[in-house]
Amino acid sequence: AKSDGGNTGRFYDTGLQDEIRLKRRLGRDLETAIENDQCYVVFQPIATSAMRIVGYEALLRWRHPELGEIAPSQFIPIAESTGWIGTIGRWMADRALAAAATWRSDLTLSLNLSPLQFRDADLVDTLLGLAERRGIAPDRLAFEVTESATLLGHHRDTVLAMLRRLQDAGARIVMDDFGTGHSSLSNLKDFRFDALKIDRSFVAAMLVDQPSASIIRATIGLGRSLGAVIVAEGVEQQRQLDVLREWGCDQVQGYLIGRPARDVAAGARRSRRDAL
Ligand code: C2E
Numbered sequence: 015a016k017s018d019g020g021n022t023g024r025f026y027d028t029g030l031q032d033e034i035r036l037k038r039r040l041g042r043d044l045e046t047a048i049e050n051d052q053c054y055v056v057f058q059p060i061a062t063s064a065m066r067i068v069g070y071e072a073l074l075r076w077r078h079p080e081l082g083e084i085a086p087s088q089f090i091p092i093a094e095s096t097g098w099i100g101t102i103g104r105w106m107a108d109r110a111l112a113a114a115a116t117w118r119s120d121l122t123l124s125l126n127l128s129p130l131q132f133r134d135a136d137l138v139d140t141l142l143g144l145a146e147r148r149g150i151a152p153d154r155l156a157f158e159v160t161e162s163a164t165l166l167g168h169h170r171d172t173v174l175a176m177l178r179r180l181q182d183a184g185a186r187i188v189m190d191d192f193g194t195g196h197s198s199l200s201n202l203k204d205f206r207f208d209a210l211k212i213d214r215s216f217v218a219a220m221l222v223d224q225p226s227a228s229i230i231r232a233t234i235g236l237g238r239s240l241g242a243v244i245v246a247e248g249v250e251q252q253r254q255l256d257v258l259r260e261w262g263c264d265q266v267q268g269y270l271i272g273r274p275a276r277d278v279a280a281g282a283r284r285s286r287r288d289a290l
Pocket residue numbers: 058072073074075085086087090106126127128158190191214247248249250267268269270274
């Protein structure tokens with residue numbers, strides 16, 4: 015038993031060390047990923063619950079030359095801890111804006127903002143400047159933030175002011191992964207979110223789990239009384255869509271509507287007439 019314990023300990027240490035080594039390597043490699051053309055942007059449609067596409071969410075991808083596709087859930091936290099998130103966030107926003115300039119002008123572009131990006135006092139000017147350069151009116155933009163962005167302690171007021179400035183310019187602010195944070199309701203009081211995005215864990219369970227169904231229905235009611243649009247993410251089944259529509263959910267996103275892809279639907283592209 016004693017030697018078993020020792021082996022387990024060594025095994026665990028090795029695993030942990032490998033993980034630390036991998037994170038260090040990814041952190042280093044990430045700094046040259048953009049210039050080496052390893053990063054790209056994919057777009058996932060967001061539709062009304064009647065299935066009319068209203069816009070696309072931009073999602074970042076990284077194809078590592080040796081390790082293959084690295085999930086954003088793995089490399090975004092690394093970029094946050096190395097401070098590289100600012101650079102990658104700017105690059106990402108510019109790429110997504112350039113793509114959106116080729117879309118029908120009624121379609122919105124949703125961008126995810128990491129809480130760490132709010133440490134950059136120039137964030138709002140940078141984003142609005144990039145949009146202007148690409149000819150995208152701010153009212154076509156939505157910025158998705160998770161609740162961790164609203165929990166930056168003494169930075170809370172700064173984040174609040176930055177989000178207000180984006181809103182004043184015409185952009186929408188979306189609370190992402192709604193329901194998974196720690197103080198959703200007090201955040202709703204101080205931050206005027208234009209939309210709440212129900213986390214996909216609730217959608218995945220809604221047809222089989224009564225509490226998940228209740229939380230979604232209550233969120234839809236809450237959104238309505240706050241004047242916020244409700245988006246459900248992770249919609250994979252027709253039945254989920256039908257029930258969400260019946261419950262009054264405004265917008266939906268998920269594999270049923272469309273997977274993230276490098277190209278948007280042909281109908282989403284700007285026609286020559288639209289360009290005039
Ligand atoms: P998120 O913002 O909540 O994005 C939704 C995630 O759910 C995406 O994963 C998307 O591909 C996935 N998804 C969409 N529909 C379905 C579905 O029907 N079923 C399932 N199972 N999954 C679905 P992805 O692209 O791997 O991104 C994961 C997270 O990484 C994002 O979560 C976001 O927090 C972060 N992320 C991605 N791109 C960026 C970025 O450019 N900047 C920042 N700051 N974060 C990003």
